[in-house]
Amino acid sequence: MSDSSIDLAKIRVVVIAAKVQQRQAFQHTLTQWGMTVLACMSPEQLEPSHLLLPAQLWLVDSDYNEQLYTVLDSPLQPLSESESRLPTSELTKPQVLVGFEPAPRGSEINLYAKWQRKLKRKLVSLLGLPSSLVQTTSVAAKRYQPWQKVVVLVVSSLNDMAAGRDFLNSLPSSLPIAIVLIFPPKNELNSYLHSLPKALTANNEWRCQVVDLSLNMQAGQCYIIPPELDVVCDSTGRLIVGSESNLTQSQSYIMQIVQNFSLALADQLICIEFADSSALYQSDFIDYLASQGSKLWQHKEGSSTSVSELNREPVQASVAQLAKHLQYLMTDSTETL
Structure with a gap:
C-alpha cells in the first residue's frame, strides 16, 4: 500500500x-x-x-x-x-x-x-x-503555528487601542503566543471594527482578523472579538462563536470573557488591561484569576516599575516594559531587564 x-x-x-x-x-x-x-x-x-x-x-x-x-x-x-x-x-x-x-x-x-x-x-x-x-x-x-500562551488585551477607547497597537509593534510575531483583543459593547471602537486589523498591523508582522466564525487560535495572530457576539474559548484554544451577546454593561461583558478564558486556559492566560476604567483591577477579581493560575497586568504609561516589581503579580508597567517582560517570560531569559 x-x-x-x-x-x-x-x-x-x-x-x-x-x-x-x-x-x-x-x-x-x-x-x-x-x-x-x-x-x-x-x-x-x-x-x-x-x-x-x-x-x-x-x-x-x-x-x-x-x-x-x-x-x-x-x-x-x-x-x-x-x-x-x-x-x-x-x-x-x-x-x-x-x-x-x-x-x-x-x-x-x-x-x-x-x-x-x-x-x-x-x-x-x-x-x-x-x-x-x-x-x-x-x-x-x-x-499551523501552535501557541503556548494566550494574551488578552482589554481596551475601551481609541487611546487604549493606540497603546495596544504600540504593544504589538514592540512584540515579535515569532513568539509562541496568540493575541485576543476585546472591548466593551456600545463603544466608539465599534465604528472602526473592520478597519482595526489593518491599523493594528501596519508596522509589524502580526496577522489580525475579526472573529466571525469559530476557529482554532494560532501563534503570531491577533483576534478581535466583536462585542455583539457571544464568543467563548475552550481549553484547546478554540474560539467558539455563539449567538448574540445579551450583556450590555461594559464591566460585566469584559469580566465574563476574561473569566471564561481564565477558566479554560488557566496558567496559559495573560490578561493585559489597557482600559482607563481599570474594570478588572479589583482585589476580588485579581484573586480569582490568581486562583486559576492566570496573570493580570495593567498598562500604566510613565511607570518606573523596577525589575523586582515586574516579577511580582499583578504587574503595572509601560507598553515597552510589558512587551519586554512578556518576551522574557516566553523565552525563560535570565538576563536583567
Whole structure:
C-alpha cells in the first residue's frame, strides 16, 4: 500500500485527556499530521452524544476515572465500511488507545518532537498504516503555528487601542503566543471594527482578523472579538462563536470573557488591561484569576516599575516594559531587564 493512497484527513479522531497540556499536544500532533480531530475534551466534558461521533480512533488519557470508563464501556457507534475509510476497510469499530506518556512542553523542542514520533509510531501500528507515514506532515498543517500562551488585551477607547497597537509593534510575531483583543459593547471602537486589523498591523508582522466564525487560535495572530457576539474559548484554544451577546454593561461583558478564558486556559492566560476604567483591577477579581493560575497586568504609561516589581503579580508597567517582560517570560531569559 503506497502512502499516496492514504488520505490522513479522512481518519477522524476523538481526544479525551485530563490535562490541558496533553490535550493540546494530542490535537497539535494529529492536526499537524493531517488527521481530523472531531472533538478534544476533558473527561468531565464527555457526553453520550460524543459516542455517536463517526470517529475511527479514540485517544483516552486520564487517571482512573470510574465514570469515564463506565461511559466508554458502552458500545461506540459502529462504522460502516464506507465510513471507516481506513486502509483496513473491514474495520467496523473504532480503535481505542488508552493511556500515553505525558507530553513535554512545546518549548522543549527536541523532547516534544521525540514524543510526537512515539505517538505516531503507536498509532501507525494500531491502525495498520505504513510505517513511513510517521514522517508525514500535511501541507496545510505546516502552516499551523501552535501557541503556548494566550494574551488578552482589554481596551475601551481609541487611546487604549493606540497603546495596544504600540504593544504589538514592540512584540515579535515569532513568539509562541496568540493575541485576543476585546472591548466593551456600545463603544466608539465599534465604528472602526473592520478597519482595526489593518491599523493594528501596519508596522509589524502580526496577522489580525475579526472573529466571525469559530476557529482554532494560532501563534503570531491577533483576534478581535466583536462585542455583539457571544464568543467563548475552550481549553484547546478554540474560539467558539455563539449567538448574540445579551450583556450590555461594559464591566460585566469584559469580566465574563476574561473569566471564561481564565477558566479554560488557566496558567496559559495573560490578561493585559489597557482600559482607563481599570474594570478588572479589583482585589476580588485579581484573586480569582490568581486562583486559576492566570496573570493580570495593567498598562500604566510613565511607570518606573523596577525589575523586582515586574516579577511580582499583578504587574503595572509601560507598553515597552510589558512587551519586554512578556518576551522574557516566553523565552525563560535570565538576563536583567
